[in-house]
Amino acid sequence: MRGIWPIVPKTIYLTDPALVEEMLLTRAEFFQRDVMTIQALSGAINKGSLFFSEGADWKWQRRALAPAFRHENLLALTPIFARCAGELCQAWRRERPTAPIDAMKAMSEVTFSIIESAVLGAQGTFDRERFLTALTRALSGVSWQRILALLSLPNWLPFPGSSQINRDMRYLYDETARIVAARRATRAHTPAIVDLMLNATDPESGRTMTDSELIGNLYGLMVAGHETSAVALGWSLWLLAKDQASQERLRAEVQEIAGADDIGPETVERLQFTKQVVQEAMRLFPPAAAIGRQPREDTTLGPHKVLKKEPIFVAIWALHRHEKLWDQPNAFDPDRFTPEKAKARHRCAYLPFGAGPRICIGMSFAMLEMTAILATLVRDFRFTTVEGHRLELAPDFTTRPRGGLPLWVAPV
Numbered sequence: 001m002r003g004i005w006p007i008v009p010k011t012i013y014l015t016d017p018a019l020v021e022e023m024l025l026t027r028a029e030f031f032q033r034d035v036m037t038i039q040a041l042s043g044a045i046n047k048g049s050l051f052f053s054e055g056a057d058w059k060w061q062r063r064a065l066a067p068a069f070r071h072e073n074l075l076a077l078t079p080i081f082a083r084c085a086g087e088l089c090q091a092w093r094r095e096r097p098t099a100p101i102d103a104m105k106a107m108s109e110v111t112f113s114i115i116e117s118a119v120l121g122a123q124g125t126f127d128r129e130r131f132l133t134a135l136t137r138a139l140s141g142v143s144w145q146r147i148l149a150l151l152s153l154p155n156w157l158p159f160p161g162s163s164q165i166n167r168d169m170r171y172l173y174d175e176t177a178r179i180v181a182a183r184r185a186t187r188a189h190t191p192a193i194v195d196l197m198l199n200a201t202d203p204e205s206g207r208t209m210t211d212s213e214l215i216g217n218l219y220g221l222m223v224a225g226h227e228t229s230a231v232a233l234g235w236s237l238w239l240l241a242k243d244q245a246s247q248e249r250l251r252a253e254v255q256e257i258a259g260a261d262d263i264g265p266e267t268v269e270r271l272q273f274t275k276q277v278v279q280e281a282m283r284l285f286p287p288a289a290a291i292g293r294q295p296r297e298d299t300t301l302g303p304h305k306v307l308k309k310e311p312i313f314v315a316i317w318a319l320h321r322h323e324k325l326w327d328q329p330n331a332f333d334p335d336r337f338t339p340e341k342a343k344a345r346h347r348c349a350y351l352p353f354g355a356g357p358r359i360c361i362g363m364s365f366a367m368l369e370m371t372a373i374l375a376t377l378v379r380d381f382r383f384t385t386v387e388g389h390r391l392e393l394a395p396d397f398t399t400r401p402r403g404g405l406p407l408w409v410a411p412v
Protein backbone atom coordinates (compact mmCIF):
# COMPACT_ATOMS: atom_id res chain seq x y z
CA MET A 1 0.00 0.00 0.00
CA ARG A 2 1.38 3.41 -0.98
CA GLY A 3 1.97 5.80 1.91
CA ILE A 4 1.31 9.55 2.01
CA TRP A 5 4.87 10.76 2.26
CA PRO A 6 6.14 12.03 4.68
CA ILE A 7 3.20 11.46 7.06
CA VAL A 8 2.13 7.86 6.46
CA PRO A 9 4.84 5.35 5.56
CA LYS A 10 4.45 2.92 2.68
CA THR A 11 3.08 -0.34 4.12
CA ILE A 12 3.45 -3.79 2.58
CA TYR A 13 0.78 -6.50 3.03
CA LEU A 14 1.76 -10.11 2.30
CA THR A 15 -0.73 -12.70 1.05
CA ASP A 16 1.78 -15.03 -0.64
CA PRO A 17 2.69 -17.96 1.64
CA ALA A 18 6.18 -18.22 0.09
CA LEU A 19 7.02 -14.60 1.00
CA VAL A 20 5.50 -15.07 4.45
CA GLU A 21 7.69 -18.15 4.97
CA GLU A 22 10.78 -16.19 3.99
CA MET A 23 10.00 -13.36 6.42
CA LEU A 24 8.77 -15.35 9.44
CA LEU A 25 10.86 -18.51 9.10
CA THR A 26 13.80 -18.78 6.75
CA ARG A 27 15.13 -15.23 7.18
CA ALA A 28 13.42 -14.39 10.48
CA GLU A 29 16.57 -12.77 11.93
CA PHE A 30 16.48 -10.05 9.22
CA PHE A 31 13.06 -8.85 10.39
CA GLN A 32 12.04 -7.51 13.79
CA ARG A 33 8.69 -6.56 15.28
CA ASP A 34 7.39 -3.44 13.51
CA VAL A 35 7.31 -0.08 15.25
CA MET A 36 3.62 0.39 14.43
CA THR A 37 2.60 -2.70 16.42
CA ILE A 38 4.95 -1.77 19.23
CA GLN A 39 3.56 1.75 19.43
CA ALA A 40 -0.07 0.62 19.22
CA LEU A 41 0.15 -2.21 21.75
CA SER A 42 2.93 -1.40 24.18
CA GLY A 43 2.82 0.92 27.16
CA ALA A 44 4.72 1.50 30.38
CA ILE A 45 3.33 -1.78 31.71
CA ASN A 46 4.61 -4.23 29.08
CA LYS A 47 7.47 -2.52 27.20
CA GLY A 48 10.15 -4.97 28.34
CA SER A 49 8.08 -8.15 27.97
CA LEU A 50 8.60 -11.10 25.61
CA PHE A 51 6.24 -9.83 22.90
CA PHE A 52 8.09 -6.51 22.57
CA SER A 53 11.69 -7.52 23.19
CA GLU A 54 14.32 -8.36 20.58
CA GLY A 55 17.70 -10.09 20.32
CA ALA A 56 19.32 -11.51 23.45
CA ASP A 57 16.60 -10.02 25.66
CA TRP A 58 13.89 -11.84 23.71
CA LYS A 59 15.89 -15.09 23.55
CA TRP A 60 16.39 -15.41 27.27
CA GLN A 61 12.79 -14.52 28.15
CA ARG A 62 11.51 -17.05 25.61
CA ARG A 63 13.83 -19.69 27.15
CA ALA A 64 12.70 -18.75 30.67
CA LEU A 65 8.99 -18.98 29.78
CA ALA A 66 9.24 -22.10 27.61
CA PRO A 67 9.09 -24.71 30.45
CA ALA A 68 5.71 -23.34 31.55
CA PHE A 69 4.36 -24.03 28.06
CA ARG A 70 5.68 -27.60 27.69
CA HIS A 71 3.06 -29.98 26.39
CA GLU A 72 2.96 -32.23 29.46
CA ASN A 73 2.55 -29.21 31.78
CA LEU A 74 -0.29 -27.96 29.62
CA LEU A 75 -2.07 -31.32 29.47
CA ALA A 76 -2.07 -31.28 33.28
CA LEU A 77 -4.08 -28.04 33.08
CA THR A 78 -6.98 -29.73 31.22
CA PRO A 79 -9.02 -30.25 34.44
CA ILE A 80 -8.85 -26.47 35.03
CA PHE A 81 -10.16 -25.85 31.49
CA ALA A 82 -12.98 -28.36 31.99
CA ARG A 83 -13.85 -27.03 35.46
CA CYS A 84 -14.14 -23.41 34.29
CA ALA A 85 -16.33 -24.44 31.32
CA GLY A 86 -18.37 -26.68 33.67
CA GLU A 87 -19.03 -23.70 35.98
CA LEU A 88 -20.54 -21.81 33.05
CA CYS A 89 -22.74 -24.83 32.20
CA GLN A 90 -23.93 -24.92 35.82
CA ALA A 91 -24.75 -21.20 35.72
CA TRP A 92 -26.76 -21.66 32.50
CA ARG A 93 -28.60 -24.66 33.98
CA ARG A 94 -29.42 -22.62 37.09
CA GLU A 95 -30.41 -19.43 35.33
CA ARG A 96 -32.05 -20.98 32.22
CA PRO A 97 -31.39 -17.85 30.10
CA THR A 98 -34.63 -16.39 28.76
CA ALA A 99 -32.81 -13.94 26.49
CA PRO A 100 -29.90 -14.55 24.09
CA ILE A 101 -26.48 -14.74 25.74
CA ASP A 102 -23.52 -12.78 24.35
CA ALA A 103 -21.17 -15.58 23.30
CA MET A 104 -18.14 -13.25 23.24
CA LYS A 105 -18.73 -11.97 26.78
CA ALA A 106 -19.42 -15.48 28.12
CA MET A 107 -16.21 -16.79 26.53
CA SER A 108 -14.18 -13.85 27.91
CA GLU A 109 -15.33 -14.73 31.39
CA VAL A 110 -14.42 -18.43 31.03
CA THR A 111 -11.00 -17.80 29.52
CA PHE A 112 -10.27 -15.17 32.15
CA SER A 113 -11.13 -17.62 34.94
CA ILE A 114 -8.69 -20.02 33.31
CA ILE A 115 -5.95 -17.42 33.25
CA GLU A 116 -6.60 -16.73 36.93
CA SER A 117 -6.20 -20.41 37.78
CA ALA A 118 -3.48 -21.46 35.33
CA VAL A 119 -1.35 -18.31 35.24
CA LEU A 120 -1.96 -16.82 38.69
CA GLY A 121 -2.54 -20.11 40.48
CA ALA A 122 -5.77 -19.09 42.19
CA GLN A 123 -9.11 -17.52 41.49
CA GLY A 124 -10.15 -14.47 43.48
CA THR A 125 -6.61 -13.05 43.49
CA PHE A 126 -8.07 -9.67 42.56
CA ASP A 127 -11.33 -7.90 41.73
CA ARG A 128 -11.91 -9.68 38.40
CA GLU A 129 -14.96 -7.60 37.40
CA ARG A 130 -13.01 -4.37 37.82
CA PHE A 131 -9.87 -5.80 36.21
CA LEU A 132 -11.78 -7.11 33.16
CA THR A 133 -13.67 -3.83 32.71
CA ALA A 134 -10.43 -1.85 32.86
CA LEU A 135 -8.74 -4.29 30.46
CA THR A 136 -11.59 -4.14 27.94
CA ARG A 137 -11.57 -0.33 28.02
CA ALA A 138 -7.78 -0.19 27.75
CA LEU A 139 -7.82 -2.48 24.69
CA SER A 140 -10.49 -0.34 23.05
CA GLY A 141 -7.85 2.41 22.71
CA VAL A 142 -5.77 0.27 20.35
CA SER A 143 -7.51 1.64 17.20
CA TRP A 144 -6.57 5.18 18.20
CA GLN A 145 -3.04 4.11 19.11
CA ARG A 146 -2.79 2.54 15.62
CA ILE A 147 -3.85 5.79 13.98
CA LEU A 148 -1.25 7.73 16.00
CA ALA A 149 1.36 5.13 15.04
CA LEU A 150 0.37 5.31 11.36
CA LEU A 151 0.81 9.08 11.44
CA SER A 152 4.15 8.69 13.29
CA LEU A 153 2.73 10.69 16.22
CA PRO A 154 3.74 9.95 19.83
CA ASN A 155 1.38 7.58 21.66
CA TRP A 156 0.93 9.94 24.64
CA LEU A 157 -1.17 12.34 22.53
CA PRO A 158 -4.78 12.53 23.79
CA PHE A 159 -7.67 10.94 21.85
CA PRO A 160 -11.37 10.43 22.76
CA GLY A 161 -11.53 8.42 25.98
CA SER A 162 -7.76 8.52 26.56
CA SER A 163 -7.86 9.98 30.06
CA GLN A 164 -10.10 7.11 31.25
CA ILE A 165 -7.79 4.65 29.47
CA ASN A 166 -4.77 6.20 31.22
CA ARG A 167 -6.50 5.71 34.59
CA ASP A 168 -7.33 2.10 33.62
CA MET A 169 -3.72 1.42 32.61
CA ARG A 170 -2.50 2.82 35.93
CA TYR A 171 -4.92 0.52 37.78
CA LEU A 172 -3.89 -2.52 35.68
CA TYR A 173 -0.23 -1.76 36.34
CA ASP A 174 -0.75 -1.39 40.10
CA GLU A 175 -2.79 -4.58 40.31
CA THR A 176 -0.26 -6.62 38.31
CA ALA A 177 2.62 -5.22 40.40
CA ARG A 178 0.70 -6.10 43.56
CA ILE A 179 0.25 -9.71 42.38
CA VAL A 180 3.96 -10.02 41.53
CA ALA A 181 4.98 -8.62 44.93
CA ALA A 182 2.58 -10.95 46.77
CA ARG A 183 3.90 -14.00 44.88
CA ARG A 184 7.50 -12.97 45.50
CA ALA A 185 6.75 -12.75 49.22
CA THR A 186 5.28 -16.28 49.38
CA ARG A 187 8.15 -17.82 47.34
CA ALA A 188 5.81 -20.63 46.29
CA HIS A 189 6.86 -23.45 43.92
CA THR A 190 3.48 -24.24 42.34
CA PRO A 191 2.85 -25.17 38.67
CA ALA A 192 1.17 -21.76 38.18
CA ILE A 193 2.87 -19.85 35.38
CA VAL A 194 3.55 -16.83 37.63
CA ASP A 195 5.62 -19.02 39.97
CA LEU A 196 7.47 -20.68 37.10
CA MET A 197 8.34 -17.18 35.88
CA LEU A 198 9.46 -16.02 39.32
CA ASN A 199 11.70 -19.03 39.72
CA ALA A 200 13.01 -19.08 36.12
CA THR A 201 16.79 -18.77 35.79
CA ASP A 202 18.69 -18.52 32.53
CA PRO A 203 20.95 -21.60 32.44
CA GLU A 204 23.58 -19.61 30.48
CA SER A 205 23.81 -16.38 32.50
CA GLY A 206 22.05 -17.26 35.76
CA ARG A 207 19.84 -14.22 35.16
CA THR A 208 16.35 -14.04 36.69
CA MET A 209 13.46 -11.78 35.72
CA THR A 210 13.40 -8.24 37.05
CA ASP A 211 10.17 -6.94 38.58
CA SER A 212 9.47 -4.90 35.46
CA GLU A 213 9.95 -7.98 33.20
CA LEU A 214 7.70 -10.00 35.50
CA ILE A 215 4.97 -7.36 35.54
CA GLY A 216 5.16 -6.93 31.75
CA ASN A 217 5.03 -10.66 31.05
CA LEU A 218 2.30 -11.36 33.56
CA TYR A 219 0.18 -8.59 32.10
CA GLY A 220 1.04 -9.79 28.56
CA LEU A 221 -0.05 -13.35 29.35
CA MET A 222 -3.27 -12.13 30.95
CA VAL A 223 -4.12 -10.09 27.83
CA ALA A 224 -2.80 -12.43 25.10
CA GLY A 225 -3.95 -15.49 26.97
CA HIS A 226 -7.59 -14.66 27.43
CA GLU A 227 -8.81 -12.26 24.74
CA THR A 228 -7.60 -14.22 21.69
CA SER A 229 -8.96 -17.56 22.90
CA ALA A 230 -12.26 -15.95 23.92
CA VAL A 231 -12.69 -14.46 20.46
CA ALA A 232 -11.90 -17.77 18.71
CA LEU A 233 -14.38 -19.59 20.96
CA GLY A 234 -17.08 -16.97 20.41
CA TRP A 235 -16.76 -17.37 16.64
CA SER A 236 -16.70 -21.19 16.96
CA LEU A 237 -20.04 -21.13 18.80
CA TRP A 238 -21.56 -18.71 16.30
CA LEU A 239 -20.44 -20.82 13.30
CA LEU A 240 -21.81 -23.96 14.97
CA ALA A 241 -25.10 -22.19 15.63
CA LYS A 242 -25.33 -21.50 11.91
CA ASP A 243 -24.36 -25.07 11.00
CA GLN A 244 -26.46 -27.42 13.14
CA ALA A 245 -25.12 -30.53 11.35
CA SER A 246 -21.54 -29.74 12.45
CA GLN A 247 -22.82 -28.94 15.94
CA GLU A 248 -24.50 -32.37 16.14
CA ARG A 249 -21.37 -34.07 14.82
CA LEU A 250 -19.21 -32.36 17.45
CA ARG A 251 -21.66 -33.32 20.22
CA ALA A 252 -21.65 -36.95 19.06
CA GLU A 253 -17.84 -37.00 19.05
CA VAL A 254 -17.66 -35.72 22.64
CA GLN A 255 -20.30 -38.21 23.82
CA GLU A 256 -18.47 -41.08 22.13
CA ILE A 257 -15.01 -40.18 23.49
CA ALA A 258 -15.74 -38.75 26.93
CA GLY A 259 -19.30 -39.91 27.68
CA ALA A 260 -20.57 -37.80 30.57
CA ASP A 261 -17.10 -37.43 32.15
CA ASP A 262 -15.16 -34.17 32.39
CA ILE A 263 -12.79 -33.64 29.49
CA GLY A 264 -9.36 -34.63 30.81
CA PRO A 265 -5.75 -35.06 29.64
CA GLU A 266 -6.57 -38.51 28.27
CA THR A 267 -9.57 -37.42 26.17
CA VAL A 268 -8.87 -33.85 25.04
CA GLU A 269 -6.43 -34.81 22.30
CA ARG A 270 -8.79 -37.40 20.83
CA LEU A 271 -11.45 -34.77 20.09
CA GLN A 272 -10.29 -34.38 16.49
CA PHE A 273 -13.46 -32.88 15.00
CA THR A 274 -13.85 -30.43 17.92
CA LYS A 275 -10.29 -29.25 17.29
CA GLN A 276 -11.02 -28.92 13.57
CA VAL A 277 -14.02 -26.68 14.32
CA VAL A 278 -11.79 -24.33 16.32
CA GLN A 279 -9.17 -24.34 13.55
CA GLU A 280 -11.76 -23.56 10.89
CA ALA A 281 -13.25 -20.78 13.05
CA MET A 282 -9.76 -19.25 13.35
CA ARG A 283 -9.33 -19.50 9.56
CA LEU A 284 -12.52 -17.53 8.92
CA PHE A 285 -12.06 -15.17 11.87
CA PRO A 286 -8.38 -15.16 12.92
CA PRO A 287 -8.32 -13.50 16.38
CA ALA A 288 -5.19 -11.54 15.36
CA ALA A 289 -5.86 -10.33 11.81
CA ALA A 290 -2.24 -9.39 10.97
CA ILE A 291 1.36 -9.94 12.10
CA GLY A 292 3.83 -7.10 11.63
CA ARG A 293 7.57 -6.98 11.00
CA GLN A 294 10.10 -4.52 9.60
CA PRO A 295 13.53 -5.20 8.06
CA ARG A 296 16.56 -4.36 10.19
CA GLU A 297 18.37 -3.15 7.03
CA ASP A 298 17.46 -2.52 3.37
CA THR A 299 16.93 -5.99 1.92
CA THR A 300 14.80 -8.07 -0.43
CA LEU A 301 11.77 -10.25 0.10
CA GLY A 302 11.42 -12.67 -2.80
CA PRO A 303 12.02 -10.46 -5.83
CA HIS A 304 10.92 -7.28 -4.00
CA LYS A 305 13.16 -4.59 -2.54
CA VAL A 306 12.20 -3.53 0.97
CA LEU A 307 13.69 -0.64 2.85
CA LYS A 308 14.92 -0.60 6.43
CA LYS A 309 11.99 -0.04 8.83
CA GLU A 310 9.31 -0.34 6.09
CA PRO A 311 6.32 -1.94 7.85
CA ILE A 312 5.36 -5.35 6.42
CA PHE A 313 2.20 -7.12 7.58
CA VAL A 314 1.19 -10.71 7.04
CA ALA A 315 -2.47 -10.14 6.12
CA ILE A 316 -3.75 -13.22 7.94
CA TRP A 317 -7.42 -12.48 7.27
CA ALA A 318 -6.77 -12.18 3.49
CA LEU A 319 -4.43 -15.21 3.45
CA HIS A 320 -7.06 -17.35 5.19
CA ARG A 321 -9.75 -16.41 2.67
CA HIS A 322 -7.55 -16.35 -0.45
CA GLU A 323 -9.26 -17.91 -3.48
CA LYS A 324 -5.98 -19.36 -4.74
CA LEU A 325 -5.36 -21.16 -1.46
CA TRP A 326 -8.82 -22.35 -0.38
CA ASP A 327 -11.85 -23.90 -2.15
CA GLN A 328 -14.93 -21.83 -1.40
CA PRO A 329 -12.93 -19.72 1.03
CA ASN A 330 -15.91 -18.10 2.75
CA ALA A 331 -17.65 -21.39 3.57
CA PHE A 332 -17.40 -23.01 7.02
CA ASP A 333 -15.99 -26.50 6.52
CA PRO A 334 -14.09 -28.03 9.47
CA ASP A 335 -13.04 -30.98 7.28
CA ARG A 336 -10.40 -28.74 5.70
CA PHE A 337 -8.40 -29.52 8.83
CA THR A 338 -8.29 -33.31 8.73
CA PRO A 339 -4.62 -34.24 9.37
CA GLU A 340 -4.14 -35.34 5.72
CA LYS A 341 -5.55 -32.11 4.26
CA ALA A 342 -3.61 -29.94 6.71
CA LYS A 343 -0.37 -31.72 5.78
CA ALA A 344 -0.95 -31.15 2.05
CA ARG A 345 -1.19 -27.36 2.51
CA HIS A 346 1.65 -24.79 2.37
CA ARG A 347 2.87 -24.36 5.94
CA CYS A 348 2.32 -20.60 5.75
CA ALA A 349 -1.19 -20.70 4.25
CA TYR A 350 -2.76 -20.91 7.71
CA LEU A 351 -1.25 -18.78 10.46
CA PRO A 352 -3.57 -17.91 13.35
CA PHE A 353 -0.60 -18.24 15.73
CA GLY A 354 2.14 -16.96 13.40
CA ALA A 355 5.15 -19.12 12.49
CA GLY A 356 8.89 -19.33 13.05
CA PRO A 357 10.88 -18.44 16.17
CA ARG A 358 8.26 -15.93 17.36
CA ILE A 359 5.30 -18.26 16.92
CA CYS A 360 2.75 -17.78 19.71
CA ILE A 361 4.22 -19.34 22.85
CA GLY A 362 0.67 -20.06 24.06
CA MET A 363 -0.44 -22.01 20.96
CA SER A 364 -0.72 -25.46 22.58
CA PHE A 365 -2.21 -23.92 25.73
CA ALA A 366 -4.87 -22.21 23.61
CA MET A 367 -5.65 -25.28 21.46
CA LEU A 368 -6.11 -27.56 24.47
CA GLU A 369 -8.10 -24.91 26.32
CA MET A 370 -10.43 -24.11 23.42
CA THR A 371 -11.02 -27.79 22.56
CA ALA A 372 -11.87 -28.66 26.17
CA ILE A 373 -14.20 -25.66 26.57
CA LEU A 374 -16.04 -26.13 23.26
CA ALA A 375 -16.50 -29.87 23.93
CA THR A 376 -17.88 -29.22 27.43
CA LEU A 377 -20.34 -26.53 26.33
CA VAL A 378 -21.64 -28.18 23.15
CA ARG A 379 -22.12 -31.59 24.78
CA ASP A 380 -24.65 -30.07 27.19
CA PHE A 381 -26.14 -27.12 25.31
CA ARG A 382 -27.59 -26.38 21.89
CA PHE A 383 -26.66 -23.02 20.37
CA THR A 384 -28.89 -21.32 17.80
CA THR A 385 -28.70 -17.97 16.04
CA VAL A 386 -30.88 -14.96 16.86
CA GLU A 387 -33.20 -14.02 14.02
CA GLY A 388 -32.63 -10.55 12.62
CA HIS A 389 -29.19 -10.10 14.23
CA ARG A 390 -26.80 -8.19 11.95
CA LEU A 391 -23.15 -9.03 12.35
CA GLU A 392 -20.91 -5.97 12.51
CA LEU A 393 -17.21 -6.59 12.20
CA ALA A 394 -14.95 -4.18 14.06
CA PRO A 395 -11.35 -5.36 13.81
CA ASP A 396 -9.50 -3.84 16.74
CA PHE A 397 -6.97 -5.48 19.03
CA THR A 398 -8.69 -8.71 17.94
CA THR A 399 -11.55 -9.57 15.56
CA ARG A 400 -14.22 -9.16 18.25
CA PRO A 401 -17.48 -8.02 16.54
CA ARG A 402 -19.16 -4.79 17.59
CA GLY A 403 -22.04 -5.37 20.02
CA GLY A 404 -21.02 -8.97 20.77
CA LEU A 405 -22.44 -12.21 19.34
CA PRO A 406 -25.95 -12.96 20.63
CA LEU A 407 -26.95 -16.66 20.63
CA TRP A 408 -29.79 -18.67 22.07
CA VAL A 409 -28.61 -21.38 24.42
CA ALA A 410 -30.77 -24.30 25.60
CA PRO A 411 -29.98 -27.57 27.40
CA VAL A 412 -29.71 -30.55 24.99
Ligand code: HEM
Binds near residue numbers: 358
Ligand atom coordinates in the same frame (compact mmCIF):
# COMPACT_ATOMS: atom_id res chain seq x y z
C1 HEM B 1 -6.50 -18.42 20.07
C2 HEM B 1 -5.55 -18.00 20.87
C3 HEM B 1 -4.32 -17.25 20.44
C4 HEM B 1 -4.00 -16.70 19.23
C5 HEM B 1 -4.83 -16.70 17.94
C6 HEM B 1 -2.69 -16.10 19.37
C7 HEM B 1 -2.00 -15.46 18.34
C8 HEM B 1 -0.72 -14.96 18.44
C9 HEM B 1 0.00 -14.34 17.37
C10 HEM B 1 -0.50 -14.14 15.95
C11 HEM B 1 1.22 -13.95 17.88
C12 HEM B 1 2.31 -13.19 17.12
C13 HEM B 1 3.28 -14.13 16.45
C14 HEM B 1 4.35 -13.39 15.67
O1 HEM B 1 4.62 -12.23 15.89
O2 HEM B 1 4.94 -14.04 14.80
C15 HEM B 1 1.26 -14.34 19.27
C16 HEM B 1 2.33 -14.14 20.11
C17 HEM B 1 2.29 -14.39 21.46
N1 HEM B 1 1.29 -15.01 22.17
FE1 HEM B 1 -0.43 -15.73 21.40
N2 HEM B 1 -2.26 -16.28 20.65
C18 HEM B 1 -3.21 -16.99 21.34
C19 HEM B 1 -3.15 -17.41 22.66
C20 HEM B 1 -2.13 -17.15 23.53
C21 HEM B 1 -2.05 -17.62 24.88
C22 HEM B 1 -3.08 -18.55 25.55
C23 HEM B 1 -0.91 -17.09 25.43
C24 HEM B 1 -0.35 -17.26 26.81
C25 HEM B 1 -0.98 -17.71 27.87
C26 HEM B 1 -0.27 -16.30 24.39
C27 HEM B 1 0.91 -15.60 24.54
C28 HEM B 1 1.63 -15.04 23.50
C29 HEM B 1 2.93 -14.41 23.67
C30 HEM B 1 3.67 -14.21 24.99
C31 HEM B 1 3.37 -14.02 22.39
C32 HEM B 1 4.69 -13.34 22.02
C33 HEM B 1 5.70 -14.43 21.57
C34 HEM B 1 7.06 -13.89 21.15
O3 HEM B 1 7.15 -12.76 20.68
O4 HEM B 1 8.03 -14.64 21.29
N3 HEM B 1 -1.03 -16.37 23.26
N4 HEM B 1 0.07 -14.96 19.59
